[in-house]
Amino acid sequence: MLDIPNRDRRAERRSSTRTEILEAAWELCAANGLASLSLRDLAQRIGLKAPSLYSYFDSKNAIYDAMFAQGCQQLLDERPREIPDDLLGGIRAIMGYFVDFCVADPVRYQLLFQRTIPGFEPSADSYAISQTAMRLTFDWFAGHGLDRPDVVDLFTAIGSGIAAQQNSNEPGGDRWTKLVDDAALMFVRHIQAGDVPTDKGRSQT
Amino acid sequence: MLDIPNRDRRAERRSSTRTEILEAAWELCAANGLASLSLRDLAQRIGLKAPSLYSYFDSKNAIYDAMFAQGCQQLLDERPREIPDDLLGGIRAIMGYFVDFCVADPVRYQLLFQRTIPGFEPSADSYAISQTAMRLTFDWFAGHGLDRPDVVDLFTAIGSGIAAQQNSNEPGGDRWTKLVDDAALMFVRHIQAGDVPTDKGRSQT
């Protein structure tokens, strides 16, 4: 007798249906907006009735949560494997990757980085994934002698600002994304100027 | 006989009720989220029933539109009267004002600058107000010899990035807003370095 390890076909099928549901959810959100997702439409798109979805997810927010986790995982999985070791090259690569990721899917950007779905908060597990992604960036900075939190904060502000402007004002275009190299140069020169550590806050008017 | 010009008390009352409705709408949105506004709650908050709102606004989106117009008008009206004429001082003032405006009311920021309400588009009239505000910034830049669109785009990206990060990750705090002066310095030095006009796009990977 063959002693093949049990492929649990039931579990496999279940998992693939879950994947199918999430794929359909991304498509619907891309078409109608993140907030307009409805379980009826979602079920219909894959040939099910709405109540059947509850065999796979506990609630609508559980679907959003799974999408959130997927998005964070993609941010981790698709990150560049080779980051140039020089500061400018590295900053360019990281900022460029992040901006491209954000504009590649505006709905995903909205779900992960803008919190605009009323009543949705990512679960602890999903949030942990996003924290891992954040920490990798922070570690890269620290590995290059940049361990000041406000330096990283300025970096993320520039990256997410370019992405936000692109997605809000010209989704699909490149009016802002093409500024990435220029912005990276600006940022690197600034932190190399050496006067960044300003502990005082902004001057009052 | 006194010949007092007609104060149209009816029109005054109507206008003041409209104002009251909009004030209540801002409060509800601040409490429950922009997308969660409901006409029932809104009417109840000012002692009316939902159908009465239709004497003042044609639809729910008309209320969003009036809020949008109000927000844009505030951006215009509250702008700093005295902008320092030197480049760094001016950039600091404009960026600081914009960021403060955005974080002062995250819901207003969401309505004006992130388009996340399904089905809502500002009317032509409302949009014109926002365009006026944009043009004033553009004109100030042009008046200081900065007429390249990508310079203005980089500026708006930095400002809205700081605001977006602050509102998304630490609403009400100052972790990002305190970076404004530093960011303004970074930006001004960069555009003064003179190598900004790069017509080529980002280098491909």
Next chain:
DNA sequence: GTCTATATTTGGATAGAC
């Protein structure tokens, strides 16, 4: 696991009396 049927809630919006 999937379905039908339905509960339940909640929206926006309209009709018509006052």
Next chain:
DNA sequence: GTCTATCCAAATATAGAC
């Protein structure tokens, strides 16, 4: 202008048969 009453549509979610 405001109300009551209602319409209509849509949503999430549950119960229970198969």
